[in-house]
Amino acid sequence: xxxxxxxxxxxxxxxxxxVRWCPGCGDYSILAQMKKILPDVGxxxxxxxxxxxxxxxxxxxxxxxxxxxxxxxxRAPAVATGLKIANPDLTVFVITGDGDSLxxxxxxxxxxxxxxxxxxxxxxxxxxxxLTKGQYSPTSLQGHVTKSTPGGSLDYPLNPLSVxxxxxxxxxxxxxxxxxxxxxxxxxxxxxxxxxSFVEVLQNCNVFNDGAWEHLTDKDxxxxxxxxxxxxxxxxxxxxxxxxxxxxxLTPQSVVLGGAVNEQHLLVHDQSAPEPHIANLLAxxxxxxxxxxxxxxxxVSRPCYEEQVHQQVQQAKAKSKxxxxxxxxxxxxxxxx
Amino acid sequence: MLQTELGxxxxxxxxxxxxxxxxxxxxxxxxxxxxxxxxxTSALAGNDIATFPxxxxxxxxxxxxxxxxxxxxxxxxxxxxxTPGDGLDALICMNPAALVTNLRDLKPNGLLIVNEDSxxxxxxxLAKLAKNPLEDGTTDGYxxxxxxxxxxxxxxxAETKISVKEADRCKNFFAMGLVFWLYGxxxxxxxxxxxxxxxxxxxVATANRLALMAGWNFGETTEAFxxxxxxPPATLPGGTYRSVIGNQALAYGLMTAAKLSGKKLFLxxxxxxxxxxxLHELSRFKHLDVLTxxxxxxxxxxxxxxxxxxxxxxxxxxxxxxxILLKGEGMSLGVMMELPMLxxxxxxxxPSTGLPTKTEQADLLMAIHGRHGECPMPVIAAASPADCYxxxxxxxxxxxxxxxxxxxxxxxxxxxxxxxxxxPDVQTxxxxxxxxxxxxxxxxxxxxxxDNLLARPWAIPGTEGLMHRxxxxxxxxxxxxxxxDAANHQHMVNTRAQKVRNVNDLVEPPVIxxxxxxxxxxxxWGGTFGACRTAVTQLQALGHSVSHLHLRWVNPLPAELKxxxxxxxxxxxxxxxxGQLRQLIQGQLSISAEGINKVExxxxxxxxxxxxxxxxxxxxxxxxxxxx
Numbered sequence: 001x002x003x004x005x006x007x008x009x010x011x012x013x014x015x016x017x018x019v020r021w022c023p024g025c026g027d028y029s030i031l032a033q034m035k036k037i038l039p040d041v042g043x044x045x046x047x048x049x050x051x052x053x054x055x056x057x058x059x060x061x062x063x064x065x066x067x068x069x070x071x072x073x074x075r076a077p078a079v080a081t082g083l084k085i086a087n088p089d090l091t092v093f094v095i096t097g098d099g100d101s102l103x104x105x106x107x108x109x110x111x112x113x114x115x116x117x118x119x120x121x122x123x124x125x126x127x128x129x130x131l132t133k134g135q136y137s138p139t140s141l142q143g144h145v146t147k148s149t150p151g152g153s154l155d156y157p158l159n160p161l162s163v164x165x166x167x168x169x170x171x172x173x174x175x176x177x178x179x180x181x182x183x184x185x186x187x188x189x190x191x192x193x194x195x196x197s198f199v200e201v202l203q204n205c206n207v208f209n210d211g212a213w214e215h216l217t218d219k220d221x222x223x224x225x226x227x228x229x230x231x232x233x234x235x236x237x238x239x240x241x242x243x244x245x246x247x248x249x250l251t252p253q254s255v256v257l258g259g260a261v262n263e264q265h266l267l268v269h270d271q272s273a274p275e276p277h278i279a280n281l282l283a284x285x286x287x288x289x290x291x292x293x294x295x296x297x298x299x300v301s302r303p304c305y306e307e308q309v310h311q312q313v314q315q316a317k318a319k320s321k322x323x324x325x326x327x328x329x330x331x332x333x334x335x336x337x
Numbered sequence: 338m339l340q341t342e343l344g345x346x347x348x349x350x351x352x353x354x355x356x357x358x359x360x361x362x363x364x365x366x367x368x369x370x371x372x373x374x375x376x377x378t379s380a381l382a383g384n385d386i387a388t389f390p391x392x393x394x395x396x397x398x399x400x401x402x403x404x405x406x407x408x409x410x411x412x413x414x415x416x417x418x419x420t421p422g423d424g425l426d427a428l429i430c431m432n433p434a435a436l437v438t439n440l441r442d443l444k445p446n447g448l449l450i451v452n453e454d455s456x457x458x459x460x461x462x463l464a465k466l467a468k469n470p471l472e473d474g475t476t477d478g479y480x481x482x483x484x485x486x487x488x489x490x491x492x493x494x495a496e497t498k499i500s501v502k503e504a505d506r507c508k509n510f511f512a513m514g515l516v517f518w519l520y521g522x523x524x525x526x527x528x529x530x531x532x533x534x535x536x537x538x539x540x541v542a543t544a545n546r547l548a549l550m551a552g553w554n555f556g557e558t559t560e561a562f563x564x565x566x567x568x569p570p571a572t573l574p575g576g577t578y579r580s581v582i583g584n585q586a587l588a589y590g591l592m593t594a595a596k597l598s599g600k601k602l603f604l605x606x607x608x609x610x611x612x613x614x615x616l617h618e619l620s621r622f623k624h625l626d627v628l629t630x631x632x633x634x635x636x637x638x639x640x641x642x643x644x645x646x647x648x649x650x651x652x653x654x655x656x657x658x659x660x661i662l663l664k665g666e667g668m669s670l671g672v673m674m675e676l677p678m679l680x681x682x683x684x685x686x687x688p689s690t691g692l693p694t695k696t697e698q699a700d701l702l703m704a705i706h707g708r709h710g711e712c713p714m715p716v717i718a719a720a721s722p723a724d725c726y727x728x729x730x731x732x733x734x735x736x737x738x739x740x741x742x743x744x745x746x747x748x749x750x751x752x753x754x755x756x757x758x759x760x761p762d763v764q765t766x767x768x769x770x771x772x773x774x775x776x777x778x779x780x781x782x783x784x785x786x787x788d789n790l791l792a793r794p795w796a797i798p799g800t801e802g803l804m805h806r807x808x809x810x811x812x813x814x815x816x817x818x819x820x821x822d823a824a825n826h827q828h829m830v831n832t833r834a835q836k837v838r839n840v841n842d843l844v845e846p847p848v849i850x851x852x853x854x855x856x857x858x859x860x861x862w863g864g865t866f867g868a869c870r871t872a873v874t875q876l877q878a879l880g881h882s883v884s885h886l887h888l889r890w891v892n893p894l895p896a897e898l899k900x901x902x903x904x905x906x907x908x909x910x911x912x913x914x915x916g917q918l919r920q921l922i923q924g925q926l927s928i929s930a931e932g933i934n935k936v937e938x939x940x941x942x943x944x945x946x947x948x949x950x951x952x953x954x955x956x957x958x959x960x961x962x963x964x965x
Contacts, residue, residue, distance in 0.1 A: 015806070017818065046801045061806050062819065067798035069647055070808025071640065072666050078637035082605055082644030082652065085628060090648070090798050111633040309628060316623035324596060327622065328589065328760045332526055333579045334381050
């Protein structure tokens with residue numbers, strides 16, 4: 001055991017810059033939880049890079065005393081992919097929002113996930129454009145009246161988890177800004193996954209879309225609206241743990257426990273199921289018929305992209321010798337004296 | 338058997354200084370392959386060479402149509418040459434469509450060899466011809482040689498038992514054999530090529546070999562050719578040579594730059610004509626730590642390179658006009674972050690999808706100005722296929738010294754063209770020194786501190802104590818912190834501009850070819866170098882007071898440019914656009930210039946430049962005075 005290593009604290013991960021989010025913004029909670037879990041992750045700050053795009057959430061790297069890149073709208077996944085390929089030893093986070101990663105950067109998100117580059121994506125979903133002052137986002141609900149949709153939004157919203165499961169994400173989770181303990185645990189689990197981890201954080205924008213997730217955060221109702229996933233455990237929820245989810249054919253159903261229905265009839269959460277069938281169903285759960293799940297939906301193993309890139313290099317080195325001179329002189333040459 | 342004697346013709350030999358030969362046929366006829374073989378063989382014979390492949394954008398346009406015509410032009414010479422030649426000495430046509438679309442380029446009394454078997458009614462119809470051009474006087478004034486290539490090839494390969502369809506695919510080798518005989522070319526390199534290319538397909542290899550030799554034998558035995566030609570070796574500086582294609586030279590240059598700077602080369606790119614061959618070439622060299630990443634789009638390609646640059650490696654992205662446009666915001670971020678990286682634009686005809694396989698120089702202003710805000714970036718333009726090698730190394734030298742993205746401009750003409758390349762000895766080349774700080778003198782690391790040329794330090798993630806954040810928001814000088822301060826923004830804009838001007842402190846100034854003052858100075862940039870240099874040489878030989886200045890760095894313009902131009906009565910700027918360098922020079926230097934401009938998707942011919950420059954030269958005061 002190397003006792004010489006300094007013990008890091010949450011404060012060691014904060015930069016000297018003033019945080020400029022609006023007072024009461026859910027982003028503060030995510031920042032606090034990130035600083036809190038990083039000492040446990042055990043990677044020193046100089047080996048961590050936060051990469052972000054554009055939007056309120058994307059200011060995040062400035063507030064971390066790590067390496068950081070505040071890039072361009074939607075492109076953080078592409079920047080982070082290059083960074084991780086160039087130096088696989090780095091621990092890389094992509095900080096993004098619903099507009100950044102699902103609208104302008106939707107393409108890059110899909111391709112990062114299908115490649116399974118070993119990094120962590122934290123998507124702050126507040127269902128609104130904050131930094132541009134209140135236009136609807138790709139996750140805004142239909143009919144949402146905003147500055148750009150005075151007659152209500154016509155766009156059908158994207159479901160972030162369905163999107164990333166469709167791209168065969170190997171780690172998929174959801175948490176909530178207000179639920180700090182759960183959020184910290186979820187972020188920590190994401191860092192422990194090899195491959196792309198995707199965490200959707202339901203985050204409140206108290207200026208432009210206050211209360212978007214109130215049904216999941218209000219202490220009077222949240223427990224009846226939320227399903228906290230635990231690997232290997234039956235899907236029980238409700239203020240009094242009196243409800244559960246079972247499968248009728250291919251249709252999930254909320255049931256009240258008691259009488260003929262007990263925990264044995266309920267779906268048991270298996271985050272490591274090889275196929276994402278149940279994860280796909282869980283991603284689509286919504287109130288009021290079904291509880292909104294939080295926790296780890298899926299965690300499976302698949303080779304990481306950058307690892308394979310460097311394996312190919314090693315294989316090529318084992319097979320081909322030679323240097324630039326050999327390449328330049330290969331084929332037909334002639335000599336002029 | 339004849340084949341044992343191949344290589345020496347028994348017919349009289351006529352010596353030529355050089356020849357320009359074009360092979361044309363359907364895009365599926367193997368003309369590009371044939372052209373490359375003639376190129377390599379001529380290079381191996383010691384000739385100076387220049388080539389011009391010209392093919393349609395479609396992979397296989399409808400067979401026999403004019404749209405599907407694909408050609409390859411080779412100019413080989415015993416003298417130093419810079420262009421693939423103007424008029425053709427020999428034209429080999431595989432079908433009527435090829436004939437009618439190319440005949441105008443054949444010199445009077447030039448040699449016209451046609452595959453007579455493909456001039457039947459159905460072929461004429463596909464080429465939209467009412468009459469057979471071999472019969473209606475179209476070919477009058479040329480030395481027409483009809484060869485039953487299809488039938489002769491079938492006969493030659495009969496013993497291999499391959500199908501008729503396969504046999505017909507060998508006829509380009511027959512044509513090659515005939516051309517090789519005509520110009521006294523050695524068959525050995527092509528026989529070696531056949532062996533390697535068709536390894537494991539014995540029948541096909543044998544058939545192609547037989548077709549090649551049958552073509553050679555046909556030349557030897559037919560009475561249609563009374564003589565054969567010979568082009569003696571050119572006098573080139575001593576060394577080992579090979580022929581190199583522009584895109585290939587660029588790839589080699591990038592690999593060399595990586596080696597000289599001790600960096601791993603990463604290419605983040607997206608396929609696009611005519612740049613994709615750089616990706617294909619580099620993807621073969623993983624054993625030399627070359628990483629190639631085919632991104633999901635052009636934007637991701639440039640962004641991946643920004644990540645690579647931050648990580649401290651050599652990031653390069655390649656594209657052509659439409660893709661470069663998409664990379665604009667990424668390049669702007671690169672300028673703001675002040676990270677070294679290379680962006681390569683292999684220009685093609687535009688706008689929009691334009692003419693994907695044809696050449697043009699119309700991206701110059703986009704390369705220099707095509708970003709938002711005050712966003713200066715150094716731009717270097719390669720002059721020839723082999724020069725792509727040197728341009729890549731020079732660009733990386735500047736990018737790393739000044740901490741800036743650098744754009745390299747080439748074009749479809751030099752990217753696909755080839756010429757002899759003296760193989761360099763990388764061991765003796767000057768290293769590209771790069772310093773990554775490992776500690777800070779100040780209490781806090783200052784990522785936007787400047788050195789004498791205004792470059793900032795390249796501190797890379799993983800370095801203890803140098804953690805810092807960079808981004809697209811305006812930076813405070815020295816600290817790199819986000820700053821909206823008015824005076825700071827002005828200062829940073831000025832600093833980024835001055836940094837680009839500092840390129841002139843790092844690179845060799847251009848040199849005037851010819852007198853330093855006189856009637857006309859021809860100013861060129863990029864792939865038109867060869868045509869301009871040849872035209873000026875010819876005009877000088879005719880006694881005109883014409884000099885040539887070729888610009889390598891087009892941004893910044895050379896510090897002494899204004900003084901160099903001042904010595905001439907007229908400045909003439911030939912460009913394959915509507916006058917973009919002319920705009921820059923007139924705008925930045927307040928010097929008026931005349932343009933010679935063309936956007937036809939093809940390079941300048943020397944002849945057209947000579948005529949136009951001569952006309953301008955004759956209007957100069959000294960000429961008028963002499964004639965009075």
